[in-house]
Amino acid sequence: MLWSSLGLSLLVLVAGAFLVPALSLPEALLAILVGGIFGNALLGGAAAIGAEAGVPAMVLLRAPLGRAGSYLPTGLNVLQNLGWTIFEVLVIATAAQALVHGPLWVWKLAAAAAATILALLGPVGFVRVWVKRVALWVVLGSLAYLTWWTLHDADLGALWSQPGTGGLSFWQGVDLMVAMPVSWLPLAADYTRFSRSGRGAFWGSAVGYFVPNVWLYALGAILLLSRGLADAPSVITTIATGGGPRRRRDQGAVREHLLRGRLGAERAAARAAAAAHPRGCGGRDRRNVRHRSRQLPELPLPAGLVLRAAVRRAARAVDRGRARPLRRSALPPGTDRGVARRLLPLPVARARRPELVDPLGRSHASGPGSDRRLAAELRPLLRAVARPYACESCERSP
Known part of the structure; x- marks a missing residue:
């Protein structure tokens, strides 16, 4: 269970996608199988040694190298684990950004914080509380759906007969496959030092890591070929968004089909309108673009009468307001005479x-x-x- 969960990662899918299209699909699958056997045999041997000695992997190096000599590989192991952590954080952040958008640095911080919390829980507590009870079954269900999603519309016959483009030899593909289980050699004894027997540690780690590793390598290669992706890193964004070039083409075909039906209905409505209005008031005459404002439909008769009467009534009111101070046109010119005239009624x-x-x-x-x-x-x-x-x-x- 433990080694199966360690072999399930999005990064393994990306590594499998690097094998194609340089290698053909049959060559890539064969390289995955051969590399998986060699690499996991080495992993099982390191796990068995840790189970027999009952000490961590870096402590095992003190026997051949001495106490001082074990410090250098211990430091290199720390750097390797730091590099794997950075890769995993980038993969998680890229997938999260493609799925829900947002700044990439926010997802990097969130993934790094989650990794730090898991490290503080400790390997034993993490495996017992989280991996064995919840995470493993959730990941297995997700991979089962991902496998169906990759294979259900893939033309495996055409992909099988498609030749490789070159640039990568068969043994280079085997080496790429071996690199994944071999990267766990400095850590194998850390997990198997509590095993009951060396034989159980060997088969548990070798077979437990072989199955998911081969599965995801092959799935990554098929996914890149079936979706017509440009490069291996685009596998992550394709999985996160649930699309790819083929899906976009299908969506475009559906959109074009819907638009054709809608445009047909619009053309029928335009022909009916042109038949009802022989003058072409509602038509789309590109030669008379400047006069389109004149082609607007007129208001109905009652609305036109109401608006016309309201405008005329407002105009009369304005005229009356302007003419009110000028009604006494017989007054003599001059401001003093007008003031004297208004003082006449006063006693x-x-x-x-x-x-x-x-x-x-x-x-x-x-x-x-x-x-x-x-x-x-x-x-x-x-x-x-x-x-x-x-x-x-x-x-x-x-």
Whole structure:
């Protein structure tokens, strides 16, 4: 169970995709099989040694290299694990960005934080609590669906007969396959030192890692060929988005089919409109592009009448408002005469009379000379009222 879960990774799919199309599909599958046998045999041997000794892998190196000599491979092992962690974080972040979008650096931080938490849980606690109970079955179900998704529309006959493009030999493909299980040799004893027997550790690690490793290598090669992908890294984004060139072509064909039916209905409606309007008011005449604004349909008769009446009523109201101050066109020109004319109805108080307010001695009559008569009547009244408050300079003035 443990080694099967360690062999399940998206990075293994990408490694398998590197074998094609340089190798043909039969050559790639054979290289995967041969490399898997050699590599996992070495992995099983390292696991058996760790089970017999009961110590971690780096401690095993003290026997042939000594205590001081084991420090260098220990440091290189730390660098190797750091590199694998970086690769896995990048793969997870790229898949998450392709699936739900967002900044790539956010997903890198999230994946790194999750890896740190899992490391703090410890290998034994992590395997017992998470891998054995939950993660392994979830991953197996996901890979079963991924296998069906890859193979259900793939033309395996055509892919099998497709020749390789060259650039990679068969044994180079075998070496690429061997590299994956061999990378676990410095860590094999860390997991098998608690095994009950060396034989059980050998077969458990060798077979447990061989099955998922060969499965995902082959699946990655078939996925790249069946989807017509440009390169191996695009396998991750294709899996995350559930698409590829073929899927995009299928979606384009469906879209084109739907648009054809819709455009046909639009053309039928346009022909019916042209038949109903012989003048072509609603047509699409490209020669009269400048006059398209004149081809707009007119308003119905009741709406036109209502709008026309409202506009006329508003125009009359504006005219009345403008003409209201100019109704008395018989007024003589001049601002002083207009002001004097408006003062006529006011009663005036005469000096030395008991009445507070007296009417004017003469009523005003419109006509020539009325202003002169008004001035002659008001002059003595104003002088009588202003005399008590006048100054000497005012009295000298004529």
